[in-house]
Amino acid sequence: MSKAARFDYGWVVVGAGALMTCVGFGTMLSLAVFLQPISDAMGWSRAGVSAAATLDFLCMGFAAFAWGALSDRFGTRIVVLAGSLLLGLGLVTASQAQSLWQFQLCFGVLIGIAAGSFYAPMMALASAWIDKHRSLAVALVSAGMGVSPLTVAPSASWLITAYDWRFAMLVIGIAAWVLLIPASFLVRPAPQGTNVAMPTAASAPQTEWTVAQALRTPQFITLALAHFACCAAHSGPIFHMVSYAMVCGIAPSLAAGGMMSFALSLDDLVLASFVSGPGSTTLPMEVFSAVRLGVKPEINAVASLILLAVSLVTFLVWFFSRRAEEHRKKAIQQAIEEAAADGWQQPDKRRAPAPV
Numbered sequence: 001m002s003k004a005a006r007f008d009y010g011w012v013v014v015g016a017g018a019l020m021t022c023v024g025f026g027t028m029l030s031l032a033v034f035l036q037p038i039s040d041a042m043g044w045s046r047a048g049v050s051a052a053a054t055l056d057f058l059c060m061g062f063a064a065f066a067w068g069a070l071s072d073r074f075g076t077r078i079v080v081l082a083g084s085l086l087l088g089l090g091l092v093t094a095s096q097a098q099s100l101w102q103f104q105l106c107f108g109v110l111i112g113i114a115a116g117s118f119y120a121p122m123m124a125l126a127s128a129w130i131d132k133h134r135s136l137a138v139a140l141v142s143a144g145m146g147v148s149p150l151t152v153a154p155s156a157s158w159l160i161t162a163y164d165w166r167f168a169m170l171v172i173g174i175a176a177w178v179l180l181i182p183a184s185f186l187v188r189p190a191p192q193g194t195n196v197a198m199p200t201a202a203s204a205p206q207t208e209w210t211v212a213q214a215l216r217t218p219q220f221i222t223l224a225l226a227h228f229a230c231c232a233a234h235s236g237p238i239f240h241m242v243s244y245a246m247v248c249g250i251a252p253s254l255a256a257g258g259m260m261s262f263a264l265s266l267d268d269l270v271l272a273s274f275v276s277g278p279g280s281t282t283l284p285m286e287v288f289s290a291v292r293l294g295v296k297p298e299i300n301a302v303a304s305l306i307l308l309a310v311s312l313v314t315f316l317v318w319f320f321s322r323r324a325e326e327h328r329k330k331a332i333q334q335a336i337e338e339a340a341a342d343g344w345q346q347p348d349k350r351r352a353p354a355p356v
Contacts, residue, residue, distance in 0.1 A: 009188070010129030014137045016183040017122030020080060021144030023176055024087060024118040026152030028056050028111055030172065032241070033156045037165040038103075048100045055108025056115065057231060063116035071121040077187040083117025084180035086110055091173025095166045119145075128190035 031053050039046050071079045090110030097103035122141050130137035152172065159168030214220055 010126070010137070010190075012186055013122075013129050013188065014126045014140050016186045017118070017126050017141035018144040019183050020084075020118040020122055020180055021141060022148045022151060023144075023179055024083070024115045025145045026148030027087060027091060027172055027176060028053075028060070028115045029149060030152050030156045031056070031107065033153050033160065034165050034169065037160050041165060042100075044100045044103075049103070052104045052108035055104060056112035059109050059112030060116040063113040064120055067117040068120050071124070075189055076121045076125045077184060077189075079117050079121050080187055081181065081184040083114045084177065084184050086117075087114035087180065088173045088177035090114060091169055091176060095169035095173065122187075125187065125190060 035049055038049050067079050090106050094103055094106035097106055126137045126141045127134055156168050159171055
């Protein structure tokens with residue numbers, strides 16, 4: 001009976017982790033929606049506002065080491081609670097920034113540090129709570145990142161359209177406090193004895209790794225390089241895709257949710273196929289991984305590359321066909337204008353009547 005109760009509460013921890021990764025990463029990535037409104041309202045350059053995104057990723061990466069050490073020492077609850085408080089504080093203070101450096105400090109540094117407190121600690125805790133369906137538990141926690149562009153970014157876009165960027169960021173900061181602080185108190189340490197080794201690893205020797213030894217293993221180096229390449233590839237363009245989509249005439253809400261989700265889904269799909277076996281940080285592939293349909297990681301990696309290639313070809317066909325259509329319309333309009341100008345400039349060539 002106690003085992004069933006522990007198993008059931010483990011899914012509460014998983015749900016809290018999914019909510020935290022969704023809100024945490026969603027607020028950080030929502031800067032793409034705020035980019036153009038902030039630049040127009042404050043007169044700051046797009047490069048200056050985008051620098052906050054660079055600080056976000058750098059601070060999140062370095063802070064993750066500290067958050068992991070604190071989680072091992074003091075427990076996951078205090079870590080995610082501190083991250084929740086810091087996340088809301090960064091959003092609220094950034095909404096009141098009067099200069100660019102203040103905005104970069106509040107949004108770039110504070111939110112970046114806060115976002116690093118959710119992913120790794122909650123993934124480790126979910127894995128410790130759930131035994132039988134561990135893949136599904138880990139998948140659901142990481143799936144929060146995949147659905148975050150479909151929740152936070154469209155909400156921010158609607159608030160900006162209805163009010164302004166300051167009010168929108170303030171509301172999102174308060175909402176982060178309202179959602180994440182209570183969720184932090186749902187986080188509990190896993191009972192002793194629940195983190196049982198998987199059957200496939202029953203015969204493998206248990207090794208106690210130090211931090212220095214773990215950092216030098218090929219597995220850690222491969223994962224670190226893969227995540228670095230993934231984030232380096234999408235962290236820059238993703239913050240400018242929304243603005244470009246709106247320039248092309250796409251509605252702000254559709255641009256905010258659709259474009260960001262599409263970009264995150266593609267790179268996460270390929271990355272996770274190689275470093276984690278079947279599945280990715282997008283929700284459909286996470287569930288596919290968790291139910292374990294018997295697909296080998298190699299097959300899933302090839303399928304992911306094929307899907308990526310098809311998606312890229314589809315996008316390129318759409319992009320160039322749109323450009324060709326624009327050039328055709330421009331050529332037709334130019335021909336009409338030239339014909340109209342020639343009609344006004346050409347003299348009347350009708351034969352004059354012969355004199356009587």
